[in-house]
Each structure stands twice: as structure tokens, then as C-alpha cells.
Amino acid sequence: MTQRTVAVLAGGLSHEREVSLRSGRRLAASLRKTGLSVVEWDADASLLGRIRSERPDAVAIALHGGEGENGSVQAVLDLLGVPFVGTPAAACRRAWDKPTAKAELQRAGLTTPDWVALPHSTFREFGAQAVLGAMVERLGLPLMVKPDQGGSALGAQVVRDEADLPAAMVSCLAYADTVLAERFVVGTEVAVAVVHDGAEPRALPPVEVDAAGGVYDYTARYTPGATTFHCPARLDPATVDALQDAALAAHGLLGLRDVSRLDAVVDEEGRVQILEVNVSPGLTDTSLLPTAAAADGIELGDLYAALVERAVERGH
Structure with a gap:
């Protein structure tokens, strides 16, 4: 049997470049252990030429943020007719836009924290102070403020005091043109991966996230020792089942493929509150x-x- 060649795409030009490179290196090393021939490519201007000249059997995407998750790379690979691991371009776009994904999941009966998404122009046109005041009146405090697109918790922070909200908005808008503000949910933060490595998609054991600072931000995610992980999560069997059902439901509803990760909080009443869905989970x-x-x-x-x-x- 001919040895397959897999191209691992990592890097790119998003804010998450360094994390992506770490994911790519780990994925490439892991695939080589299985006997596959692996090449590691950056997602840059040379990519299409490399694909045309070296044409791998398949591409494994380890890109985070930007083109790796918004469907751009996936659409290019489709144009070239190259098989790739991951979600098709159109579904990537749905999941990438967090308000759109939250709305779809909510319409399907899944639970997600109440939210509002506002572009930068709204604050200019209607007055930042008035808009922020209405936001607090509607959603209450504390709030989770984050970019409407992107990952690794870049630009995301918890706001507990209304006086801190303007600065949080400025920080958030450094990463996107639209702010997603949602009610902060107190509870157990959990991630559930879905993989389709057999006949049907299946949910892996939930991972409970216990961040030392109480918030699973960028530092907590990528600093060894800053967060304690419990897997399986320290939750009762019924809650674990509910989490896995929610992850599988979200995976199917959004049209995701091969691999995804649901981020959620089990609130104080035991309900699964979906935060977001990731089409290119980290592999660091x-x-x-x-x-x-x-x-x-x-x-x-x-x-x-x-x-x-x-x-x-x-074949695609």
C-alpha cells in the first residue's frame, strides 16, 4: 500500500499564529508516529503553489483564527480539489460568527447565555455611554465581553463593574469590529470535543476547566500550570450525558464535520449553557x-x- 502524504497547515497571519504553530508541530509529530508521511506548511502566499506542485493526499488544518476558521482556507482547498480534515467552508463561516451560531443553536432549543452583538459604529452613532448603559440594564453584571469572531479568548474579559466596561470594549475592538457581550454564567466550565473517526460522530469525555484566576483567558489557556484540567469532568453522569448530547447536537445543527469542540458552562442549576463552538480545536x-x-x-x-x-x- 502506498504511504499517504499529509500536509499539516499551521501558522498563518492571525493573532493566534504562535498557538497554531504549536498545534501544527504537535499534530505533525503525532501523525508521523502512525507511519504517515507528513509535511508542515505555513498558510502563506506560497501555499497554492506548493499544493499544485507537491499535491498531498490530504490536508490537516491546524490553523486557529482568521482564514483557518472562517472558511477561507477550506474554500481554497475545495477549489483545488484537495481533501482536507475539517468542516466545509460554509459551515465554518456559520460557526466563526459567534452571534450567528448562538442564534441558530438557540432556535433549535439549546441554551446559550443571553447576549447582544454591536458593531463599533453603533457606539459612535448612538453614544457609547448610552449604549453601554442600556447593555448593562438589559444583561446585568457581570458581563463577558469578547470579539464576535476569533478564538483563544483574545480580547475577552469579564466585566464586574460598569466603570470598567468602556476599557473592556476598547480592548475587544482591537480584535474585531463587533463586540459580543453576554451574561456571565457562574458554574463549571467544560469543553466537549466531537470526532467522527468511526461510523458516526461521537463525543469524547468532557474536560473540566479549573483556571487559577477564575477565568479561562489567554494566559490561563497557554501557560503550563495556570489551569487544572479534570477529564472526565467531575460531574454526575446525567450532566455528562447532557453535555455530550449538546455537543453532538451543535455539531450536527451547524453542519460541522470530522472534529469540533463545544465550550460550555454548567450553571448553578445544572443547565448546560453553550458559549461557542470551535471548528479547529487547539492541539498544543x-x-x-x-x-x-x-x-x-x-x-x-x-x-x-x-x-x-x-x-x-x-475526496474533498
């Missing part, structure tokens, strides 16, 4: 998908090798 040493895979008894390389095979078989 402190990321949640590898932790869940290990708890499930599967090596990261074996998991992705199975996903690569699925991509090759479907």
Missing part, C-alpha cells in the same frame, strides 16, 4: 482535545490518521 500541550482523546484511550495521531483516511475516501 495545554489544549483540551488532546486531553479528552487521552482520557478516551486514543492517541492523537491515531485519531487524526482516521480523520485523514475519511477525508481521502470522500
Whole structure:
């Protein structure tokens, strides 16, 4: 049997470039252990030429943010007819836009914290102070303020005092033109990965996130020791089932494929509150998908090798 060649795409030009490079290195090393031939490529201006001249059997996307998650790279790979692991371009766009994804999930009966999404122009046209006051009146405090697009909690912060809200908005708008403000939910933060490495998609064991500072921000995500992970999560079986059902439902409703990760909070009443869905989960040493895979008894390389095979078989 001819050895398959897989191109791992990592890097790119988003704010999450360094995290993506770490994910890419780990994924490439894991895939090599399975016997696959692996090349590591940056997502830059040379990419299309490389694909045309070296044409891998499949592409594994380890890009975070920007073109790697908003459907751009996926659309280019489709244009070139190259099989890839991950969600199709149109569904990537739905998941990438957090307010759109939240609205779709809410219409389907899933629970997500109450929110409002406002572009930068709204604050200029109607007066920042008045808009922020209305936001607090409607949603209350504390608030989670974050960009409407992007990942790794960049630009995201909890606002507990109304006086801190303007500065939080300015910080958030450095990463996107639209702010998503949602009611901050007190509870147990959990991530649930969905993988389609067999006949049907399945949810891996939930990972409970216990950040030392109480908020799972960028520092807590990528600083070794800053966060304690419990997998399986320290939750009762019924809640675990509810989390996994929610992850599978979101994966299907949004049209996701191969692999995704649901971020949620189990609130004080035991309800699953969906925060967002990620189409390109992190694969670094402190990321949640590898932790869940290990708890499930599967090596990261074996998991992705199975996903690569699925991509090759479907041909796109």
C-alpha cells in the first residue's frame, strides 16, 4: 500500500499564529508516529503553489483564527480539489460568527447565555455611554465581553463593574469590529470535543476547566500550570450525558464535520449553557482535545490518521 502524504497547515497571519504553530508541530509529530508521511506548511502566499506542485493526499488544518476558521482556507482547498480534515467552508463561516451560531443553536432549543452583538459604529452613532448603559440594564453584571469572531479568548474579559466596561470594549475592538457581550454564567466550565473517526460522530469525555484566576483567558489557556484540567469532568453522569448530547447536537445543527469542540458552562442549576463552538480545536500541550482523546484511550495521531483516511475516501 502506498504511504499517504499529509500536509499539516499551521501558522498563518492571525493573532493566534504562535498557538497554531504549536498545534501544527504537535499534530505533525503525532501523525508521523502512525507511519504517515507528513509535511508542515505555513498558510502563506506560497501555499497554492506548493499544493499544485507537491499535491498531498490530504490536508490537516491546524490553523486557529482568521482564514483557518472562517472558511477561507477550506474554500481554497475545495477549489483545488484537495481533501482536507475539517468542516466545509460554509459551515465554518456559520460557526466563526459567534452571534450567528448562538442564534441558530438557540432556535433549535439549546441554551446559550443571553447576549447582544454591536458593531463599533453603533457606539459612535448612538453614544457609547448610552449604549453601554442600556447593555448593562438589559444583561446585568457581570458581563463577558469578547470579539464576535476569533478564538483563544483574545480580547475577552469579564466585566464586574460598569466603570470598567468602556476599557473592556476598547480592548475587544482591537480584535474585531463587533463586540459580543453576554451574561456571565457562574458554574463549571467544560469543553466537549466531537470526532467522527468511526461510523458516526461521537463525543469524547468532557474536560473540566479549573483556571487559577477564575477565568479561562489567554494566559490561563497557554501557560503550563495556570489551569487544572479534570477529564472526565467531575460531574454526575446525567450532566455528562447532557453535555455530550449538546455537543453532538451543535455539531450536527451547524453542519460541522470530522472534529469540533463545544465550550460550555454548567450553571448553578445544572443547565448546560453553550458559549461557542470551535471548528479547529487547539492541539498544543495545554489544549483540551488532546486531553479528552487521552482520557478516551486514543492517541492523537491515531485519531487524526482516521480523520485523514475519511477525508481521502470522500475526496474533498
